[in-house]
Each structure stands twice: as C-alpha cells, then as structure tokens.
Amino acid sequence: MAENITNKDIVKEENLVFKKTSLFTEKPLSYCPGCGHGTAHRLVLETIEEMGIQSETIGIAPVGCSVLAYEFMDIDMQQAAHGRAPALATAIKRLYPEKFVFTYQGDGDLAAIGTAETIHACNRGENIVIIFVNNGIYGMTGGQMAPTTLPGMKSSTSPYGREVISMGNPLKMTELVAQLPGTYYVTRQAVHTPGAVRKAKKAIKQAFENQKLNKGVSFVEIVSNCNSGWKMEPVQANEWMVENMFPFYPLGDIKVPAEQ
Amino acid sequence: MKELRLMKGNEAIAEAAIRAGVDGYFGYPITPQSEVLEYLMAEQPEKRTGMVVLQAESEVAAINMVYGGAGAGKKVMTSSSSPGISLKQEGITYIAGAELPCLIVNVVRGGPGLGTIQPAQSDYFQSVKGGGHGDYRLIVLAPASVQEMYDFVGLAFELAFKYRNPALILSDGAIGQMMEKVEISDQIPRWTNEEIKKMSPWATTGKTPDRPHNIITSLDLDPHKQEDFNHKLQAKYREIEKNEVRFEEIQTEDAEYLFVAYGTSSRICQKSIQMARAKGIKVGLLRPITLFPFPSARLLELSKQVKGILTVEMSAGQMIEDVKLAVRCSIPVEHYGRMGGIIPSPAEVLTALEQNFL
Numbered sequence: 011m012a013e014n015i016t017n018k019d020i021v022k023e024e025n026l027v028f029k030k031t032s033l034f035t036e037k038p039l040s041y042c043p044g045c046g047h048g049t050a051h052r053l054v055l056e057t058i059e060e061m062g063i064q065s066e067t068i069g070i071a072p073v074g075c076s077v078l079a080y081e082f083m084d085i086d087m088q089q090a091a092h093g094r095a096p097a098l099a100t101a102i103k104r105l106y107p108e109k110f111v112f113t114y115q116g117d118g119d120l121a122a123i124g125t126a127e128t129i130h131a132c133n134r135g136e137n138i139v140i141i142f143v144n145n146g147i148y149g150m151t152g153g154q155m156a157p158t159t160l161p162g163m164k165s166s167t168s169p170y171g172r173e174v175i176s177m178g179n180p181l182k183m184t185e186l187v188a189q190l191p192g193t194y195y196v197t198r199q200a201v202h203t204p205g206a207v208r209k210a211k212k213a214i215k216q217a218f219e220n221q222k223l224n225k226g227v228s229f230v231e232i233v234s235n236c237n238s239g240w241k242m243e244p245v246q247a248n249e250w251m252v253e254n255m256f257p258f259y260p261l262g263d264i265k266v267p268a269e270q
Numbered sequence: 271m272k273e274l275r276l277m278k279g280n281e282a283i284a285e286a287a288i289r290a291g292v293d294g295y296f297g298y299p300i301t302p303q304s305e306v307l308e309y310l311m312a313e314q315p316e317k318r319t320g321m322v323v324l325q326a327e328s329e330v331a332a333i334n335m336v337y338g339g340a341g342a343g344k345k346v347m348t349s350s351s352s353p354g355i356s357l358k359q360e361g362i363t364y365i366a367g368a369e370l371p372c373l374i375v376n377v378v379r380g381g382p383g384l385g386t387i388q389p390a391q392s393d394y395f396q397s398v399k400g401g402g403h404g405d406y407r408l409i410v411l412a413p414a415s416v417q418e419m420y421d422f423v424g425l426a427f428e429l430a431f432k433y434r435n436p437a438l439i440l441s442d443g444a445i446g447q448m449m450e451k452v453e454i455s456d457q458i459p460r461w462t463n464e465e466i467k468k469m470s471p472w473a474t475t476g477k478t479p480d481r482p483h484n485i486i487t488s489l490d491l492d493p494h495k496q497e498d499f500n501h502k503l504q505a506k507y508r509e510i511e512k513n514e515v516r517f518e519e520i521q522t523e524d525a526e527y528l529f530v531a532y533g534t535s536s537r538i539c540q541k542s543i544q545m546a547r548a549k550g551i552k553v554g555l556l557r558p559i560t561l562f563p564f565p566s567a568r569l570l571e572l573s574k575q576v577k578g579i580l581t582v583e584m585s586a587g588q589m590i591e592d593v594k595l596a597v598r599c600s601i602p603v604e605h606y607g608r609m610g611g612i613i614p615s616p617a618e619v620l621t622a623l624e625q626n627f628l
Contacts, residue, residue: 035483086475088337089488101339
C-alpha cells in the first residue's frame with residue numbers, strides 16, 4: 011500500500027507539525043547560516059501571532075546585525091540610532107500606552123553605546139519588552155570586541171585576546187538591570203537546542219504578557235553564537251558557546267515577579 | 271478679546287506647546303532654556319490635554335524619544351541650548367533622514383564648547399546648513415519677540431507636517447529669558463489616534479490588515495536608491511524654498527543702506543535705524559523670519575537699491591555668507607557683531623554702519 015501514498019495525501023492540516031510563522035515577511039533572512047538571530051526573530055513573531063497583537067505592536071530595530079529586523083518582521087517598526095532603541099520605545103509606549111512596544115538589540119548596541127538609554131529606561135520602569143541578543147562580539151561591523159567579549163576571547167580589535175587589564179572587563183548588563191527597581195522580569199536564555207528554544211519562547215511570551223500589567227521592563231537576554239565573528243563552524247560555535255559563554259553568562263531567570 | 275499674559279520667552283514656548291495640541295515633550299535641563307521643562311512640569315499638561323512630558327537622561331535620549339514619537343505620527347518636540355543641541359544632532363539627522371515632522375527649539379548661548387550662559391547667535395551655521403551628518407536641511411524659524419516664540423510653535427508644526435521635515439526654532443538666551451506681553455491662542459485639541467492614522471498613514475501605529483507594515487528608517491544600503499532618496503530630499507528643500515520664505519522689512523522703501531539681522535539683533539537694529547535717520551542716514555532693515563529657507567530673492571532685489579549692507583549678528587559673522595551669496599557680491603556686505611554672550615548696543619551698530627559706508 012505504501013507506494014500509493016502521494017504528497018497530496020500527506021499535506022493535510024491534521025498532519026501539520028510545523029509551519030512558517032505568518033508574521034515573517036517573504037524576505038529571506040540575511041543572517042549567516044547557524045546564527046541564532048533567525049530563531050530569536052521567530053520566537054518574537056510567534057509570540058505576537060499567538061497573542062493576536064500584530065496590529066497593536068510596534069518594534070524597534072537597533073544598529074548591528076539585526077538592523078534590518080524590520081524587513082523580516084511583518085509588524086510596524088522603527089530603526090533606531092545605535093543604542094537609542096529604549097529611548098524610542100519609551101516615547102512610543104508613553105504616547106500609545108495601550109500598544110505593545112519592544113526593542114530588539116545586540117550587545118554592542120545595548121551594552122556599550124546604549125548603556126545610558128538601557129539603564130534609564132529600565133530604572134524608570136518603562137512598560138516595554140527588551141530582547142537582548144548577546145553574542146559577545148560586533149557581528150555586523152566585522153567581529154570587533156564588544157562590551158560582552160569574554161576575557162581572552164579573540165576579535166579583530168583584540169587580536170591577541172581580550173586583555174582585561176588594558177581592555178576592561180566584560181559587562182553583565184542583565185545582572186545589572188535586574189538590580190533596578192524598574193525591571194519586572196529579567197531572564198537569560200539561549201536558542202541553541204530545541205529545549206533551550208522552548209524555554210526562550212516561554213520567557214519571551216511571559217515578557218510580552220507582562221506588558222498588560224504595567225509593571226515595568228521585561229528584559230530577555232538571549233546568549234547566542236556568532237560563527238562568522240568567532241571564526242568557527244556553526245556546530246563548533248555552539249559548543250564553544252556552551253563551554254565558554256554559559257559559565258560567564260549563566261542561563262535562567264534572574265528576577266521573577268514575586269506573585270508568579 | 272484674546273487673553274494677554276506677561277511671559278518669559280521660554281514659558282511662551284511651553285504654553286504654546288500645550289495650546290497647539292502637542293502630544294509629547296522630551297527635554298533635559300540646560301541654561302538658558304530650563305524654564306520650558308519647568309513650566310511644563312508645573313503646569314501638568316497631562317491633566318489639561320493628555321500631553322506627555324518627560325525629563326530624559328540626556329539630550330541624546332530626549333531627541334531619540336522625539337524620533338520615536340514622531341515616527342508613530344505624534345506631535346512631539348524637544349528644546350535645549352547650544353551644547354545640548356550639539357548632542358541632539360545624531361537624532362536630528364536620523365529624523366531628517368526618516369522624513370519625520372517634529373519641533374526642536376534652540377535657545378542659543380555663546381560658545382564654542384561650554385562657552386557661556388549668555389545669549390548668542392553663533393549656532394546659525396549648525397541650524398541652517400544641516401547640523402549633523404549628511405545632506406539635509408531643517409525648516410528654521412527665528413523669533414524676535416516673546417509673541418513670536420509663542421506663535422512659531424504652531425507654525426513650526428504646521429510646516430513640519432506639511433513637508434514631513436523637522437523644524438527648528440532658533441532663538442537665543444535674550445528672547446528666552448525676557449518677559450513681554452503675549453496674546454494667548456485658544457486650545458487646539460490633540461489629534462485622536464484615528465485622526466493620526468488618516469493624516470499620517472506612514473506612521474508606526476500598528477500594522478492592520480488593510481495596509482503593509484510601516485517602517486521608519488533612514489537606512490538604504492543600495493547606493494542608487496540612497497541617491498534617489500537624496501534627490502527626493504533636495505526636491506523637497508527646493509519646494510520649501512519656493513513656498514515658505516518669510517521676512518519682515520522696516521523702512522526699506524527709501525533706504526540707501528540696509529541692515530540684515532534676525533532675532534535679538536534685529537531688535538537692536540530697529541533702534542539703530544531711528545538714531546541713524548535722526549542724523550539723516552537712510553537705513554532700513556531686512557529681518558529674515560525663516561533662516562532656511564533664506565530670503566535670498568528679496569535681498570537680491572534690494573541690492574539694486576542700496577549702496578551697502580551691514581549684517582548684524584551675535585557671532586563672528588555666519589549669516590553674512592548667505593547674504594553675500596544672495597546679492598552675488600554685487601555691493602559691499604560687511605559684518606558687525608559681538609561674541610561670547612555680549613549683546614551689541616544700538617550706538618555700536620550705528621557706528622559700525624558709519625565706519626563701513628559713510
């Protein structure tokens with residue numbers, strides 16, 4: 011009997027186990043193969059789709075690899091100057107308190123040039139979601155040292171490895187903002203395995219749901235890889251991330267609302 | 271009978287913002303314009319009109335809040351003084367590049383650097399030639415009275431939305447701090463979100479099924495598209511030059527000499543004209559109200575009538591370059607100015623006129 015089954019018999023609604031998130035545009039992703047951004051984008055878009063809030067959501071894209079996030083996400087978006095996304099989000103949320111507003115930022119954007127905007131938006135308790143993708147390097151610009159680059163880690167501006175004594179320490183922004191009274195929910199996740207993706211999705215959905223409560227910033231860090239910037243193959247990059255990034259940037263919730 | 275109030279120029283900006291139906295003001299304290307934010311915080315406009323007022327962590331954050339609000343179609347503004355306006359230039363060029371309407375107010379103080387807190391007009395180049403990186407222009411209005419500080423808020427928003435371009439009110443510490451009688455206009459209601467969707471269909475108000483997603487960006491990596499976009503911007507600026515030139519003339523009908531001055535300097539020149547005419551010197555004044563677009567055509571006409579032009583600026587002479595270009599160097603154009611926060615006296619200006627031309 012098996013030889014009589016055609017594609018037509020297989021492609022049926024009841025057999026569907028996975029489909030493209032409807033909020034992705036038709037534009038092919040510009041990210042390198044193996045990069046975590048595509049998955050992180052999908053989790054944000056799935057969340058918006060499941061919550062049915064496409065028409066109520068405004069996103070802010072950063073400067074960095076995800077500068078073109080607005081080309082892939084079928085939602086209204088603004089592209090901010092480097093590091094300024096939380097300032098844009100602050101104004102939009104205050105002017106449209108009923109909307110869902112999120113920023114999507116990398117580590118150079120959020121933890122270096124945008125440190126002031128990040129800390130003050132978090133400290134004021136702006137009722138927004140911040141998605142922070144941390145791959146420890148400036149990807150778009152070509153692999154330069156980031157505020158999150160690990161000690162000893164090589165980059166194009168730390169070619170002999172990050173020397174802490176002269177180049178300073180990596181900055182744990184997520185632990186830092188968790189100290190501020192204006193953050194409501196702070197968590198660190200990853201998207202390198204199916205299990206991690208499920209947890210990250212849950213965290214992102216929680217963050218968006220929190221906006222209904224008006225209780226401050228929900229901050230989701232996603233530790234990710236940059237195989238191009240790290241000069242590794244995708245699998246090797248993920249292994250390196252697990253062995254080196256996770257001990258320094260441990261996964262899990264850092265600040266959870268008391269009532270949860 | 272309209273309501274009259276005695277107000278500081280900075281307070282007039284703030285009250286005018288509320289009355290013009292502004293949705294959001296984002297600022298940072300700096301002398302000599304802090305009264306704008308102070309007045310707004312004391313007035314609690316969220317109770318009067320629902321207007322949002324926020325003291326940002328920096329001028330950089332404040333202008334980027336304006337960028338966010340403007341992209342979402344709201345009527346938003348910021349104000350600052352010279353060093354703060356320098357910090358805002360990044361945001362201003364993004365706003366110009368994304369073609370968004372907004373208002374920026376500069377209550378100028380002397381520079382360079384931290385300079386002084388006293389009035390100056392030394393930010394002319396920065397205001398009318400762009401200010402940040404890239405080829406762009408702001409619509410620049412130069413008030414010469416507290417009443418104009420008030421009136422130009424509404425006018426600036428009207429022009430900003432007409433052309434989807436940031437507008438700048440270029441004032442100075444004297445006009446910001448001095449008190450004059452102001453005729454207060456009636457309250458204009460803030461736009462509803464439905465009105466915004468109709469008026470500004472490009473704004474990020476949330477993607478609905480009836481339209482593609484709206485994107486606010488100044489980025490295009492394709493150089494040909496970026497050049498096309500630049501041509502589009504330049505065409506818009508030519509349109510603004512064609513339609514929006516505003517200026518005032520005082521006693522130019524019989525003038526043999528001409529002062530060109532804006533803002534505080536133009537007020538001083540009016541006294542100098544009285545003193546000169548008492549001595550039989552026929553001098554008039556052209557006061558540009560818009561600095562971009564500049565009243566070049568009218569100056570060219572006047573250059574056929576007068577023997578010489580003296581620009582009076584509280585700077586080393588910046589607007590003089592545009593005056594020389596306007597008259598195509600057909601007659602002598604000289605500059606008189608004071609710097610560092612000093613306001614010239616009418617007698618000094620008259621002496622400069624006499625020394626240069628008589």
